[in-house]
Amino acid sequence: MNFTSPKLLGRVALMAGALGLAACNDLDEYNPSNATAESVWTTPEGFVTVVNAAYSEQRTWYGHEDGIMMSEVGTDLWFNRDKNTYAMQLTQYQGLNSGAGNPNRIWAQLWKAINLCNAGINRINQAGFTNANTRNQREGELRFLRAFYYWHIVETWGGVMLRTEETQAPITTAVRSSVPEFYNLIINDLQFAANNLPVSWGNEYSRATKKAAMGFLARAYLSRAYYSSGSEAQQYFTLARNAANEVIRNKATLLTDLRANYADLWAQANNKTLGRDGGEGLYVVSFSTNPGLNYSDNGTRLFHVFQAPYNGKPGLESSVAYGYESSRRLMPTRTLLDLYDQTRDNRYDGSFQEVWLANRTTPYTWTAADANTYQKDPSIVGRQIRQGDTAMVVTKRAIPNKRLKPYVVYDRDDVYNANGTIKTGLNYVNLKKFWDTSRSAANVQNGTNDIVVMRLAEMYLIAAEAENQLGNNAAAADLVNVLRVRAAKKTPVDYSQAMRVTAADITPDFILDERAREFAGEYIRWFDVKRMKNNQNFASYIKARNPDITQVQEFHRLRPIRQEELNALQNAGEFGQNPGY
DSSP: OOSSOHHHHHHHHHHHHHTTOSSOOOSOOOOTTOOOHHHHTTSHHHHHHHHHHHHHGGGGTTTSHHHHHHHTSSSSSEEEGGGOOTTHHHHTOSSOSTTOHHHHHHHHHHHHHHHHHHHHHHHGGGSOOOOHHHHHHHHHHHHHHHHHHHHHHHHHHOSOOOOOSOOOSOOOOOOOOOHHHHHHHHHHHHHHHHHHSOSOOTTOTTSOOHHHHHHHHHHHHHHHHTTOOHHHHHHHHHHHHHHHHHHHHTTTTTTOOOOSSGGGGGOGGGGGGTTSTTSSEEEEEOOOSSGGGSSSTTBBOHHHHTOOOOTTSTTOOOBTTTBOOTTOOEEEOHHHHHTSOTTTBHHHHHHEEOEEEOOOSSOEEOOHHHHHHTTOOGGGTTOEEOTTSEEEEEOSSOOTTGGGSSSEEEOHHHHBOTTSOBSOOSSOOEEOTTOOTTSSSTTOOOBOOOEEEEEHHHHHHHHHHHHHHTTOHHHHHHHHHHHHHHHBOOSSSOOHHHHOOOGGGOOHHHHHHHHHHHHTTSSOHHHHHHHHOOSSOHHHHHHHHOTTOOOOOGGGGSOOOOHHHHHTOTTHHHHOOOTTO
């Protein structure tokens, strides 16, 4: 449930801009109510508008393709469908520079959000709160959000400027802060949030809660550890392990739990329950089922990004159930598909679709022309595909005698070359996790599904990664096995025991693989790879596992600072661009 219309939040943000809260804004903004912060934010009821507004910019990252392009592509898991060059600066590292589109758009929105957080934190003591608990909850929300946005900034661009004061006029100079300084603020903010946020907001479930703050604190400790060495790194790995385990131990009190079946996470009927009390989501970005109340008329479009083509294939036509394919962007690499043991691991079937059943009401009859197009044996000419029959199989396996199958087949040898590169990218296995079957018609582009930013499952893998770094592989295996047993197929054969791993299996690369199996497509892979491949092996790791990416270099572990920002600085030379750009 959206606690406030994101479109209304946008108007609050515009009011903030009119008050000079944005550091730099090229738009002429209009404040029709003539409201000012001094008149609105001086009561608890009015102050909540700045808190609500601070949430709004999450939706520029989570729920839209810009965020996916910033956090999933350019890794070992995804490449452009059709081998095209859409967003090639991020998907392929071609021409990634300070003028590139996606990083620049996101940069501006994140700083807008940071300034709203700072405005609220700086002004909360003038908001007239008489109840200390309510005051601290609102500050907890703002400090959670500031940490949330700053984590995205520091992990994307590194040690840039660190602002904790409301910006009320254009700033023409900037000073870099170190990554440890960023994390000092992030950790301090999350500790305050964890100590002051409620366990539940009831129906306003997409507000930050105690479990969200505790979960992000564990992630922050883990991220911070990789910027240190020796005993200091061990200190942060210990903090990460302890913070993640605290969430796990207290999951009942925190009103969260793992779903019994991995596939159920992505069932349409369960989407609006994941962030509610008892759901697996520690933090979600919600979208209203009333499209008019969403951040923009686009709603969420995550379900577009990983869609595979199907419309027009024999026996198949466009449908709500099978997805919207006109804005397809990404396809899986062979590396990603081969990470799953499809026989034992239910996460593959829960995440991907290989079999497409005919959905046309009129039977399709094979013609000689279509048999030739789909490389079929002439013996299938005249055979029919009726509604409910298998119409198409796109699979990571090699299919023998596929010419004789009375349906379309694309197997691994049709999609990938022997060296793992993609042949044409025209057809591929479909990631179905984010399908939105609540849309009213097949051609409706705007979705309303909530986006899960962090799940309880991540706590198990954060703790496991930290235990591995601390030399406790047996403990790491126990944590990983909770998720692997959950993922094991139970019928007709129970593979729970076969899915278990031992201490001998635990390595950093195994954990990175396990994170791919669990979180493919969930806005985290680029951050995982840059975190764990931080010793001059970032580029080689990606090239080896995604051989269609050939231009990645070590300095790409950071994005370039947008040129407009540098052009506006009087001390741009001193501030400097990120290395390599």
